[in-house]
Amino acid sequence: MKKIFSTALVLMLMFTLLAACGKKDAETSATKEDKKITVGVVQTNANESDWRTANTKSFNEAFATAGFELKMVFGEGDHAKQISQAQQLIQEEVDYLVVLGLQSAGWEDVAKAAKTAGIPFIMADRKLDLSENLYTAMVCSDFLAEGNKAVDWLKTQKLDAYKIVVLGGDTGSSAQLGRSKAIEDGAKANKWDIVFNQNMKGWDETLAKQAVADLIATGTKFTVIYAENDNMARGACTAMDAAGITYGKNGTVKVIAFDANKWGLQNVLSGKFSLDVECNPLHGPRIVKLINSLKAGEKVEQNAYVDETTFDINSITQAIIDARKY
Ligand code: GZL
Numbered sequence: 001m002k003k004i005f006s007t008a009l010v011l012m013l014m015f016t017l018l019a020a021c022g023k024k025d026a027e028t029s030a031t032k033e034d035k036k037i038t039v040g041v042v043q044t045n046a047n048e049s050d051w052r053t054a055n056t057k058s059f060n061e062a063f064a065t066a067g068f069e070l071k072m073v074f075g076e077g078d079h080a081k082q083i084s085q086a087q088q089l090i091q092e093e094v095d096y097l098v099v100l101g102l103q104s105a106g107w108e109d110v111a112k113a114a115k116t117a118g119i120p121f122i123m124a125d126r127k128l129d130l131s132e133n134l135y136t137a138m139v140c141s142d143f144l145a146e147g148n149k150a151v152d153w154l155k156t157q158k159l160d161a162y163k164i165v166v167l168g169g170d171t172g173s174s175a176q177l178g179r180s181k182a183i184e185d186g187a188k189a190n191k192w193d194i195v196f197n198q199n200m201k202g203w204d205e206t207l208a209k210q211a212v213a214d215l216i217a218t219g220t221k222f223t224v225i226y227a228e229n230d231n232m233a234r235g236a237c238t239a240m241d242a243a244g245i246t247y248g249k250n251g252t253v254k255v256i257a258f259d260a261n262k263w264g265l266q267n268v269l270s271g272k273f274s275l276d277v278e279c280n281p282l283h284g285p286r287i288v289k290l291i292n293s294l295k296a297g298e299k300v301e302q303n304a305y306v307d308e309t310t311f312d313i314n315s316i317t318q319a320i321i322d323a324r325k326y
Pocket of ligand 1: 048049050051052125126141169175203228229230258259279
C-alpha cells in the first residue's frame with residue numbers, strides 16, 4: 001500500500017514539474033514572441049543637414065509604426081564616439097545594429113563583436129569598408145553613381161570653360177568619397193579644371209559660404225559649383241549673391257547640388273540650382289522591411305542600393321516637388 005502511495009506521490013510531483021516547465025516554456029516563448037524588437041541605430045549627427053533630419057525622422061516614424069524599440073545614438077562628428085556607441089549597443093544586446101558611419105573605415109572590430117554576439121549588422125545610408133562576411137545587409141546610396149550622373153549632365157552643358165569649385169562633404173565619409181571621386185575622375189577625363197577642392201566639416205552651409213566668399217576674394221574665376229549637398233550649394237549661392245556673381249538659369253555659374261530636398265528642388269525650379277542629384281533619406285521603411293524579412297528567416301539581398309534620379313530645370317515641375325516626401 002505504502003509503495004503505491006509513494007509511486008503516486010512521485011508521479012504527481014513529475015506531472016507538476018512538467019506542467020511548470022511547460023508553462024515556463026510557454027511563457028518564455030510567449031515573452032519571446034511578444035518581446036519588442038530592439039534596434040540600435042548609430043546615426044551621424046542630429047543637425048548635420050536637412051537630409052539627415054529627414055533621415056532621422058524616417059527611422060523614428062517607421063520604427064514606431066512597426067512597433068520596434070529604437071535606440072538611436074548620435075556620433076556628432078566623432079568617429080571614435082560612434083565606435084564606442086556601437087560597442088555599447090552590442091553590450092545592451094540589441095536585436096539588430098544599424099550603422100550610418102561618419103567614416104567608411106574602422107568598423108571591423110564592431111562588426112566582429114556584433115557577429116560574435118549574434119547581432120545582425122546592417123549598414124544604412126553609407127556603405128562601410130567591411131568584407132561581406134562581416135555584415136548582414138546594407139541599404140545605401142551609390143555615391144559614385146550619383147556623382148557620375150552629375151558629370152554626365154555637366155558634359156551635356158557644353159560650357160565654353162569648365163572651371164569647377166568642389167565643396168566636399170565630411171572627409172572620409174562614403175558620400176564624400178564617392179561624389180568627389182566622380183568629379184575628380186570626370187574632370188581628368190574631360191580635361192576640365194578643378195580650381196578649388198575642399199571638404200567642409202559636417203557638410204556645413206556656413207563653412208561652404210565662407211569658402212566660396214574667400215575664393216571670390218582671391219579673384220579666382222569659376223563656372224561650376226559642385227556642392228556635395230543642398231545646404232552647401234545654398235551657402236555658395238549666398239556668397240555669390242554677396243559678390244554680384246550670377247548663377248543658375250541665366251547666370252555665369254552652373255550650380256550642382258546633391259540630396260534633392262524639397263527646398264533644393266524649389267531652387268531648381270526657380271533657376272538657382274542647375275541640377276540637384278537625388279539622395280533618398282527615407283531609410284526607415286526599408287530597414288523595417290529588411291528586419292522583418294530577417295526575423296521571418298527569409299533570404300535578403302545583402303547589397304541593396306537605393307534607386308535615385310536627378311532633377312534639372314527641364315525635368316522639374318511644382319507638381320513633382322509637391323509630391324515628394326522630404
Ligand atoms: C548621403 C548622406 C549625406 C547627405 C548629406 O547619403 O550621408 O550626409 O548627402 C548628409 O546632406 O548630411
